Amino acid sequence: MSDVDKLALSPYRWVVLVVAMLAAFIGSYAQFQLPPLAYKLIPAMHISSSQFAALMGGPMTGSIFICLLGGILADRYGVKNVVTVGLVLEVIGCTFRFATMSFWPFFFLTVLCGIASALLTSNLAKLFGAWFPMEQLGTIIGIYMISPSLAMFTGTATTALFPSMASAFITSGVICLVILVAWVALAKNKPDGAPDMPVMPATKYLGVAVKSSGVWLASFAILLAWAAIMTFNDFLPNALHAVRGISPVEAGIIGSLVTLGGAFGSWLGPVICNRVGTMKPFLIVCSLLAAAGLMWAWQMPVGAPIIIGLMLTGFFMNATGGPILSLPMLLPEIGPVYAGSAGGIIATMMVLGAVLVPTFIITPLAGTNMIMMFGLAALSFALSVIPVLFLKELGRKALEAKARQGGEGISD
Template sequence: MDARSTSRYKWVVLALSCCLCFLGNFTQYQVSAYATQVMPILGIDAVGFSMLFLAPMLAAVFFSIPFGVLGDRFGPKVVVASAFCVSTAGAFLRVVTTESYSWQLVAMFLMGVGMSALVANNAKTLGLWFGEKTGFAVGVFYAVSCLGIAAAQASSALIPSAHDGYIVSAVALLACTVSWSVFDKNVACSADIPADIEDASSFKVAAGSKNVWLLAMAISFSLAATTAFAGMLPQALELEKGLSMEASGSMAAMLTVASIFGCLLAPFLCSKFKSQKAYLIGICAAGAAIMYASWVPTSSAALWPLLMLNGLVTAMMGPVMQAMPVSLPEIGSRHAGSAGGIIAELSLLACYALPIAIAYLSAGNYTTEMTLISVCYALAAVPVFFLARTRG
């Protein structure tokens, strides 16, 4: 593949990655959209629902580091393709077990395997193709990720039946997995994976980086907070604010649509700051304050603009931090898979454990839950403060 073809093909790779992340998030957040249907059928409370909704995150605890190391060794294509075959099987399992809580947990866990591989290898996949424009590519990736969440939250209005919605997403995930397997390419021709570097050394380099662990902690707090907020918002609006299922889903989807613009704006806005750390700490403070304030109004008219601002601002951390491993001098694109695996494992473990802990401590009080979620988001500023400066 010549340089010109390589330049063009990076858009194909980005499109394939975006399709997978769209459907990975869509399939998970469908559970949130159909919460008021799913909870009575399965006989679960808010804590049980949180465990079901967050089961895909738990897959990262077991697979993120192995997937990242394998991505460094063999390239992301085969790793991500294999993982999404498992996710597709999980999506079809969910269709045929809608009345069994145990099997729904298993299905949701399997559906998280693909996203574990994709997220662990995301910085590597996009970094090798986009180079110094990786921040832009990651911003697009996370914008489409938010679009998948928004589409899921709004889907209950278009497909009222949870069972029918699950069928649609399973078929779509199968088609996207096949497309990735056929059309994805591991790396650009000028960025071949060195064959003389063993898996263990790549992981050792990544695990020995203080910055990787600080990034993992920062992403853990911010991602857990935004995941918890988006996951509980539809049912909270319906049960606490008295909105209809359709209105609650539309409002939650609107918040996530605003997040799309936050993801796209983040790399540009960050580039205007002399320090990435100053930018990230500022977003932490502003995002936490707006996240809490967006739940205070009792009228839906006041909720709309605050939720939009919430989505816009709180999405401005993720793309910047997720692109940072490639810019770390000790990591670069060579060890980005292993670094991404460590970051994905810790952050997605937090995305599973922290929302469940918050739901348990809140005991069904949505105001308390929103307060704890906002504090969780603000805590991301602590590890960011200790990050070293990065290039780019």
Template sequence: MAGAASAAGHGSKLNLLNFAEQKIKMLHLTWFAFFLTFVIWFAHAPLLVHIKEALALTDAQIRALLILNVALTIPARIVVGILVDKYGPRIMYSVLLFISALLCIGFAFANTYDALALFRFLLGFVGAGFVVGIRLVGEWFPHHQVGTAEGIYGGWGNFGSAAAAMTLPTIALMFGGENGWRYAIASVGVVSAIYSLIFYKFARNTPKGSTYFKPKKTGAMVVTSWGALWTLILMNIPMHLALGMLAWRLSPAGVELFSQTAMYGIWIALVALFIFQTQQTWKVNAEHLREGVPEHDKYSFKQVGILNIAYFATFGSELAVVSMLPLYFLETFEGMSAVKAGLLASAFAFMNLVSRPMGGWFSDKFGRRKSMVILIGGLAAGYFLMGLMDSHWWIPLAVLAVMACSFFVQAGEGAVFAIVPLIKRSMTGQIAGMAGAYGNVGAVVYLTVLSYVDYSTFFYVIAASALVGLVAVMFLDDPKGHIVEVAEDGTVHKINVG
């Protein structure tokens, strides 16, 4: 029997210090690659004051940079998901880290706002790195450990944004001078370029003797029923709408990065892209659906759709809340300094180190569906509680409420990706890519809502959308028995998933 289940060991506990075990080496190698992508992705955030001063930027231009930073991530996660299933995570992570390093250095030494904006837009690509590691970790760990391993990968990697905030201002000061911020950001690019070579040398797609399964067709996600095909086409729509929303926020209606005519041009391009994507999806799937899909080859696309909705509410809300929380604390609690507000708000992101692994472990230990129901329910209650917060609250209690909510949010993310590798091994990258993209769609939707409502209503809206997610996850199926993959030589392999 091939696959990670047969070669990754049978112990239920993970000893993260046991470097003699190959899968533990792979986990550390992979989470650090993800960590670096997040440092690159958010390297600009703690240095925005210096960037603004150096290039004499307006507040609107700074806001445009923040929007541009996430714009490319939605399509990039879909494309990288397809490529990682086809070429394998070892090559894809190495290439992604190297290209991102060049873009990071380009951003560091940009001398005009146009160049700065272009590099920031292109750097949204680095946010797709997450998808690559999900496939790699899924290959190396058996079903009873995969949730915990994916949680460690996601949680420790996500911490890269907090690490950037904590270290880069100091590194900029160490370099000194008016270009200190440039050298600090460029140094991250240099580290990423070096690590891309290290990753290529030491990473392996699968344990020795295991087969790396690839999809039979590429260009779009392969589904195994007509209902799934129509659902897939429908689920592509919100991603294009989110990109359209971003274009609107960059137009004169928002931060005025480009004209209304340019916005209409982007909208027309997005409609054309959707039509092309739909044609590709039909072309990839129609023939084998007409012929009939063998029973052993079928998988439930319902699982994918439900996880997309769950990640919309979990990661989508995390991205949105992390970006507004410092300002929320500053404006809600009178007399609070900007430094203290930033420090208290960082508690939300800091929880990632523990929460995501806990969500994955919880899923491994107590069941996939049950874990998702509890965690999404807790998330809804947490955001409802945050909606009740006001200036009369005792600050330590407010921080406690934020951290409790944060635990459920990030543990929910860990539980989502505890299931992703157990649906269809050969398409784990694409499934992870779509779920990941839905997380970004969630962030765009929530931040758009925030631009129209007060803070309390914003939290209530997230809580209400999480209740929709709660209803959806009640229809999840616990992965059981085996999933079947057919190798290129035609041999049938069973992979244990529960």
């Protein structure tokens, strides 16, 4: 075991994981406070349904502009400092939504609610790679990704219990402030005694990351996957109601099963990938099964078949995220020095896929035809296999073989 691996076994690594999960929780929680309040917000702010949809996408819209910058700055100044700034902005965004009832100020504050989550997503491989052994990195990122899923559920399930919108928003601000204090007090960039990373101009970090073919292959794979995921999640409840004739309440409950299955996929997917030992075959199989689920699961008979089908679809869709987001630390040309910038590129492409592809490609082509809509989403997920085919094999078995060979290169 290398010195880095020994340092990564510090028990404090679990504290770092917990505070990172807390930092990831609040952004999604604040975002998913909005759906239960739609019936109040839309008339109060005099906005259209499309404008409300823009509010829901506000945190992700902000991520487009912050992910890459966050990765570069984290390489230069450390993950803790960068995420701290993001959490300060999130406290402002979460809390002061209560003070405005017009679209653009509310939209701006909603964008701030997702800043810290975007900065963390850019730097997951860099942060966790400093604390955990490389072969566990995908699993740890998968565990981390459970937090946003739980936040979505909690925000949706509890917000209607508050006596007013103001009390709901102020509460999210208070929670965010507590998380900020916990992050500042407990988060660390690396174990005590670990070597400091070299300090270089920001352009140097980005320049190395941009030249990595592995970074771009991972970026296009996750872009295509998230285009499919967001299309399916956004339109599934409506499709179940409009096409399958399921009541709106039941359609919402059934549609939420995809998120529940996704939480298990985020957690268990990387565990299975590590147990199998080969990353590329795992990603390919999960992507193809996810594509099949996108196409057919929602059309299954109501009852046990559709419940199982949608949960499995969510599982396979989310099982690929942890391994792909762990790649910056695993790519030999990137590693811990450039992982922030590389992660920023991958996270930016992920958000672009989630926002732009459904908006400007899939929905214009499909219109109101839900069979075509989900067929195009399935095609997008299936196409994500193509860049995966050209990635280097960086699973557990390949890493162990590299260690046995004394650090020699990993073959394709």
